[in-house]
Amino acid sequence: MMFPAYFWRSILVLWLALAGLLGTAVWVDNHQDAFASFPQAQSPMPHDTAMVAKGQQLLQLGNCMACHTQRGGPAGAGGRAFETPFGKVYSSNITPQIQDGLGLWNANDFWRALHYGKSKDGRLLTPVFPYQHTTLITRDDSDALFADLKTLPPAANSQAIPKPSDTLDWPYGTPVAIAVWRSLFFTPGTFASEPHQSAEWNRGAYLAQGLGHCAACHGPRNTWGALAAVNDFSGGLMPVLNWYAPSLTSLSQTGLATQSPHEIARFLKSGQNEQAVASGPMAEVVQNSTQHWPDADRLAVAVYLKDLSMQRQQAEPKASAASALSPLAKPSPKMISLGAKLYEQHCEQCHQQQGEGIAGAYPSLAQNRAVLLKDPTNLVQLVLYGGYPAATASHPRPFGMPPFILTLDDKDIAAVLTHIRTQWGHQASEVTPLQVNRIRALQNQ
């Protein structure tokens, strides 16, 4: 069947128009800051000590320096590499250094970065910088943060920090790809407080969703690395790093609903409480950030998370009960005896025969939520690499666990983990050598 030429022409024009419209929409969406009115940036900033002190506290609440400092490098000078499924991204220099840092920035530029996810030169920032969260930071807090950053010693990284466009896999680092990603998954927003909740609850929500960016790890991400919502704390497997950040609203994973806000706050302060010990990336967060928070802020976040967790239990009691039941383990008799033997040989001395641990030194494994998580990733990590809990003011001299990567193979680790997941009344799923092998392989990349 033949169509006249004008038909094809009109189809082409239609497509071009559609593409143009879509392109314009994406462009407009990514340049919302161009249509916003900013207050006149005071430049240079008045040296306000109260503001700087507030900014310093905010910097710790946001754990900004942990990402913006390279191992052994000058504080805030950036250059720390972040591996993502889409390639590498290096953190930027946030000291007032002229060339790479914030030396020439004013408070409006800084606000644009936090709120709109854009650099001073208009470059669209990659979402490794958690602007899905930082967009909620108030203008006042942004200004205080900026005032404090301006007081840091200007420092340069020993090596030039590579640009994301060079280190991300094609096409993820291109401006078009980032613009499209932003149009799909990012909307600049402000924190809306819930009027029927207390001021403490709202402070906790503001911190957990914004500066604290808890969901960056504790929230599930989609195929494109985007979070569904900044207040979705239902747990997530951290890509590349390969630790599972447990759900903060689930009874079986963290059980915040059953803990008092003070208990939760104590975990944030000391890295451990009767219910759990922070390990892996959370130990780092406690070490660098939450142990330094003001008591009131720790309590506020605890109140908020506990309430959210209780709401979740009330909303879907059946669903959570069902998800708590993981399939029963049916390991072979060989694995059972191997697991028991290895436990006695390597674990029992510290964690004790009944998995009760030693109070103040070694955590109990019996009825420990971390042992029963459906995803055994964290357990494998801990057995392979061992580790110490964070050394904090309340636990300055922690006891540690030796690495077993050199002594136990995949089958051994699977057997001993299956053992602790099926003893003492536990009914968690079996860990297979294949699972251990996969997690170990991911670690070696």
Place this chain on the structure above:
Amino acid sequence: MFFERHRPLPRTLVFILMTAWKVLLGMGLLATPAVQAQGQAFKDDMAERTRACSACHGQQGRAGPDGYYPRLAGKPAGYLFNQLKNFQEGRRHYNLMTRLVDPLSDVYLQEIAEHFSQLKLPYPAAAQPLQRVSDGILKLGKQWAQEGNSKLGIPACNTCHGQQLTGIQPHVPGLLGLPLDYLNAQLGAWQTQQRKATAPDCMRHIVQQLTSEDLVAVATWLSTQNMPLNSSPAPKISEPLKAPWRCGSAPELYKAQP
């Protein structure tokens, strides 16, 4: 018959004796692990806190069995602390070490370093040189260790690591009692800049002037030397060395104190 009449008695006796024997045997068998467990009962001390270290570095930090996990016991505390910080701050690279020390504070790392520095354990005898090692290699190694090269301005090992090469308090490690594999790996790591020390990094400066052959020679010679009777590091030097090089990790060696 006498025997027939009395038969049941010895049987009962045998049964009782056997049972008693079995019970004793059973208790004895069970007693061994129980005693062991009691022997290593939990104590709230630094040995307990450093279990994560001794898993690889051997009981009381006496060195691991395979040559890659060096001895910690009796090394100068300042040196051990510097190494822990080097792992934490990325000047030395070993994933297992880095992950262990990452969440620990400086105060605690210092305490761990002090703990191992105070453990005095006898050293095993030095390794015999491998048969294929020529006398020339050992001679070259000894020359670097004891004479250096004044023309090139390269100091001998014993200029800074103590006359006896057992180190100097508090920052300079001894070089004896270390396995060849470990010494080769460390010198190689300095050559490729995988291992660094706090700037100015004097070891890097020295190693970079040596060829790979020199490094293997000196490592070989060091690994075959027996520990002197007094294996302790020499006491802190009273006067700085008259030398032009500076070591960020041992600032007390340099003549102009910072």
